[in-house]
Amino acid sequence: MLLIDAANVVGSRPTGWWRDRPGAATEFVGRVRSAARHGQLTDPVVVVLEGAARSGVEEGLADGVRVLHAPLDGDDTLVRVAGDAGGQVVLVTADRALRRRVEELGGEVVGPRWLLDRLGG
Numbered sequence: 001m002l003l004i005d006a007a008n009v010v011g012s013r014p015t016g017w018w019r020d021r022p023g024a025a026t027e028f029v030g031r032v033r034s035a036a037r038h039g040q041l042t043d044p045v046v047v048v049l050e051g052a053a054r055s056g057v058e059e060g061l062a063d064g065v066r067v068l069h070a071p072l073d074g075d076d077t078l079v080r081v082a083g084d085a086g087g088q089v090v091l092v093t094a095d096r097a098l099r100r101r102v103e104e105l106g107g108e109v110v111g112p113r114w115l116l117d118r119l120g121g
Contacts, residue, residue, distance in 0.1 A: 001085045003107075004032065004047045004115065005093035007074055012094060012112040022056030025049050029056075031119045033063035040118050046081060050074035075101070082107045 010017050010028050017024035029049075035041045043064055049057060050070040059069050070077035075098045082089045082102045089107040092115045093099060099109045 001081075001089045002041055002043075002045045003078060003081055003085070003089050003091045003102075004045070005074065005078055005091065005095065005098065006047050006049050006053065007051070008093045008095050008098075009112040009115055010053075013116070021052040022054075025053035025056030029065065029067060033065045035119050036064040048074055048077050048081065050077070078102070079105070 006025060006028060010024050015024070029047055032041070032045060032047055036043070036045050041064075045065045046068060047057075047065060048068050048070055050073070054069040057067050059067050061067075068077060068081065075095065078091065078093070078098060079101050082091060083105050085107070089102065089105075091098070091102045091107055091109045092112060093109060094111050102109055
């Protein structure tokens with residue numbers, strides 16, 4: 001499973017995302033879905049949205065990408081999903097504390113640049 005910490009990946013670039021978090025989430029998930037459709041990402045792909053970004057994309061599965069809304073803390077949701085995957089997960093984040101938590105569950109962690117390169121920048 002490819003598990004994406006959307007807030008961390010979107011926040012890794014100063015694109016003005018903070019002015020329109022729902023819009024930034026919509027654009028980001030659209031890019032992830034396009035990459036999944038074109039075979040640039042390995043299934044399954046899960047994107048976790050938190051806070052105001054949740055209103056940009058509905059929860060559910062579309063184009064091979066499942067969007068989950070974190071009810072409170074995105075990190076806890078990401079760890080829960082990683083744990084449910086039984087260690088067969090690659091998490092995309094630059095958050096060091098989250099990285100440690102997922103690695104302790106047997107998951108692999110890559111940084112935002114890894115994903116952004118696959119999305120075309």
